[in-house]
Amino acid sequence: MVAALVGDPARANMLTALMNGRALTASELAQEAGITPQTASSHLAKLEAGGLLEPEKQGRHRYYRLTDDDVAGVLEGLAGLAARTGHMRVRTGPKDPALRRARICYDHLAGDLGVQMLDSLRTRNLVRQKKQDIELTAGGERFLARNLQISPDMLSHPRRPVCKACLDWSERRHHLAGTLGAAMMQRFAELKWAARDATPGSRVVNFTRTGEKQFAALFGSGKD
């Protein structure tokens, strides 16, 4: 089972080190986990067999990266659960500050800015949260149409909800997922407010200067 793979501390440290989307060599991962290369080799083979990692040979190095964003998303969810109980592992969220600030979770915005955005939507009654479910209000629809040219009919999907609360790995609070979360992220990219980092596989989202200003104007809480 997959969870058993993530359950081992050494492997968990390796996976956490890969959460920024970059690839690391086997020895780097060994050092990251505090184990010898031969032990790491065994772990990496298991992670690869479990479909969590994908290897890439380059010279005498062997680079490993997370298979895809689904894996990263699940790991983020696990980290979120762990954070709630205080039963956390040594590493608290991503150490990379850029990753902490804004990153891709599946297809929507996560990190500090992602949490901040949902907070803003909530306090201004653009969305309404009941228990786990979030729904768009009439005011929210107007807001989206006016400021981001997003209309409700773009958001309907047979099996996916428009809004969904997704537990944020680093912030330990919810950010916005669902078709709306995805659509907003896509709009940010189209407007050239933000773009995924050029490094292949990286999950960092870089905001442009004007993008940051516009984002703050729409979702800022005054202090940013």
Add this chain to the structure above:
Amino acid sequence: MVAALVGDPARANMLTALMNGRALTASELAQEAGITPQTASSHLAKLEAGGLLEPEKQGRHRYYRLTDDDVAGVLEGLAGLAARTGHMRVRTGPKDPALRRARICYDHLAGDLGVQMLDSLRTRNLVRQKKQDIELTAGGERFLARNLQISPDMLSHPRRPVCKACLDWSERRHHLAGTLGAAMMQRFAELKWAARDATPGSRVVNFTRTGEKQFAALFGSGKD
């Protein structure tokens, strides 16, 4: 670490059995995992400490349920990853026929319809649930007076609460007990909407055709 909890096969089986949102007793979970009760007890304590499960004591039974939708979501994500590598788990679906739909629990309605009724009351804010306790709202009192001719003073009792969440035997979710639950069931009988089955000792409740219609009109969720 949370993943280590899910990683153990026995615990994984327990969690999978709880994925439908219903609650199961410790012994049922033990059987589900194929282990003895004392082993299960140890596992359940760990899952509870890890924040994945929440217990609910009822009589000499101890029911466990998943803490919230976040937990279920992460488990689903893990199952999704596992499914990609070819390792799937089968879903259990055996159980009884019409006793499951509607029956008497002490003196109130239980089964699918009982659970559905409480769900309906909750989503329409006719009752408010705080933790384990349920209380009738002002709108709920109006609703009862108008549709079932039940007034609040009929419900007061020295030792019994008006509303109480009772864990449903077949659905493993809450239905409504207390003096209100009893009064509503009694009213259903008086209105000839439903009656206990004729066979002695049977706990089945049979709804008449008109009763079923009326019940659905009051508490239906659209699909029934």
Add this chain to the structure above:
DNA sequence: TTCATGCTTCGATGGTAGCCGAAGCATTGT
């Protein structure tokens, strides 16, 4: 009260998996 049921705690056992040292390939550089 006494009995039965459901669950937990205690203690001991065993299997499994992580771990490292040493040796074995593989690739690159001189």
Add this chain to the structure above:
DNA sequence: ACAATGCTTCGGCTACCATCGAAGCATGAA
């Protein structure tokens, strides 16, 4: 060719933890 680096395989050791028997509580019923 040889050496150096990076990674893997092998073997044995160790520690952890799931597991169960037996006994201890708690609750509900007779």
